[in-house]
Amino acid sequence: MSLLSVEGLWKNYRGHSVLRGIDLKVEPHEVVCLIGASGSGKSTLLRCVNLLETVDDGTILLDGEEITDARADPDEVRKRMGIVFQAFNLFPHMTVLDNITLSPRKVHRVGRREAERQARELLDRFGLADKAGAYPDQLSGGQQQRAAIIRALATRPRLMLLDEVTSALDPALVKEVLEIIRELKAGGMTMILTTHEMGFCREIADTVCFLDGGVLLERGTPEQIFTDPRQARTREFVQTVLDAGRM
Structure with a gap:
């Protein structure tokens, strides 16, 4: 099918x-x-x-x-499904880690500790481990887009x-x-x-x-x-x- x-x-x-x-x-x-x-x-x-x-x-x-x-x-x-657009659409007032864990916690009801563990694994996998506490305006465009893709992946689509x-x-x-x-x-x-x-x-x-x-x-x-x-x-x-x- x-x-x-x-x-x-x-x-x-x-x-x-x-x-x-x-x-x-x-x-x-x-x-x-x-x-x-x-x-x-x-x-x-x-x-x-x-x-x-x-x-x-x-x-x-x-x-x-x-x-x-x-x-x-x-x-x-x-x-x-995960969807990523041309614009990064990261929440500017939230850290990279909080952007990534928002949907797993609020929509999929994953506990904060587990959501953060999974997010950090993805950040490490895709070369952004040191940016977990950064805000979107502190990232390059490429880093912001990678963070947006990671955010979509965090829901395991x-x-x-x-x-x-x-x-x-x-x-x-x-x-x-x-x-x-x-x-x-x-x-x-x-x-x-x-x-x-x-x-x-x-x-x-x-x-x-x-x-x-x-x-x-x-x-x-x-x-x-x-x-x-x-x-x-x-x-x-x-x-x-x-x-x-x-x-």
């Missing part, structure tokens, strides 16, 4: 269809990269999966359970959603964030990520999905999408990226 199944998903804004009949399956331990031009619907798709956006038509199933059912509790569904997590970073800081994603893949984490880092996408993805105008136009292996795309629009996008020297 697929971990995530999106079937016939439509999302409209002010009469404009942002997502048009999206079908997507994600298997356990699979890494799916969503690519496409800005405005193609990639971020909206992630927000729909996390139920941050209402779905106008279609269904989303997580572990076989229809989470778009009106009777589903969005808060309960989100306990099983079934699925991680990563939305352009390197786009707000200076090029020198991108590498350290990409490294944490590599480690998550090595550990078997199921992920859907949107990215403009095409070289990294080619390296990390099991499946690449090209979105164009709200349609999932093509999906395949990185090799197939980047060297022999079937659709003309996919070829045009890939060629544009190549011409820009970003791959």
